[in-house]
Amino acid sequence: MAATAVEAWDERWATPEGRADWLVPHPAVAGLVPVLKARGAQHVLDLGCGVGRHALFFAEHGFAVEAIDGAAAGLDFACRDAAARDLRLSLRQADADTLPFSDESFDYVLSWNVIFHGTMGDVGRRLAEIWRVLKPGGLFQGTMLSKRDVQFGRGRAIAPDTFIRGSDPKAHPHFYCDLAGLAVLFAGFELLSLTQEEQRRPGSWHWHILVERR
Template sequence: MTTPNTDGSTTAHRHWDEVWKTGDGRADWSTVDPWVADTVALLRDRKVRDVLDLACGVGRHAVFFARSGFTCWAVDASDTAIEQSRVAAAEAGVDVDLRIGPMSHLPYPDDHFDYVLAYNAIYHGDRDAVRGHVREIHRVLRPGGLYQLTMLSRRNHNHGKGIEVGPGAFVQPEATDDKVHPHFYCDAAELIAINEPAALLRAHDEEHSAPGSFHWHCLFELPEEAGGTG
């Protein structure tokens, strides 16, 4: 059994690095999420050019954005994720700038992107870690930039299970999946507070594939005067 991480740091990529090594593990994460695909019309309307797929997994959204005509970068802390994303991009015949790096220290300069996607990513860790991930998104976005993310809701059936390693953050020592690593859950008020000074444009709380797997689905916009300092 994997030793549980109770220090609140972001370590779930260790689990996913193993998942991405198998075809069965990659299969459930190879299809573009419709919620992400539906955002393309807005991105084109906003004249978005440079996009980042943050914690890109096996590259499904990065390849989708590149095929949709955007200049796309993608980053993940998992070596295997980047290897598989490289294969996916080559098979699709598109260019994606792929890099290995943590969400806490993104390997990009300030004010570099028009849009960032963080799908099932930044809630890995305790509240302080999550705030750090948001600050990095703000830093690399241009003023007025958009970012789209999912966050674990407190309606999620895993909220409150296991050991609380910080306010709203839990580890499940007996888990056989990534819940052995810290996961942070929030309500609507904290969702808004963590993402300040960005403005919430859209949000809904819905289940993913499993019953009770509620996640916030959000679209935020940085203020024009904020710049990339977070």
């Protein structure tokens, strides 16, 4: 597991201030519900669910939801929020590198701002796991960091296109890619939609990706 990334998020999820920006579903994710319904999707995995904003949203819309994260504090908050809203879903602590699910389990896997913490090899392994647990024709929606991001190239390079920012030796790695990198990483998928979006801060460029498992 990219342990340092999970540790940093675990600390953040433990406080109301840390959670504050991560409680409302992203419009691109919320907007996929009609598409999923039209395709007859039922089984959904939120990989790296954080405090559960998307997992609970999908449960609210009637999907059968599994949600995993490495950070216990986020799962704990999601569990309490689900109980308060009377929502049913499965939440468990697990690692994106070895998903605890059988092959071809899900119609849709979401991993929003998660899988890029690591090297290109780490990202490739996670995408192979996502491909494995998706049914043929299932959808993956997620984000990657773009080389257009203002942070690209800043900090300590630990592998090609992978940087650790700040002086904290435990700070977590970020992998950035361009179109050519995406083509390699997503070779097992059919591209349905790809945009570059600034998230939260100016210059914070992310790829927003929707693909179908071949």
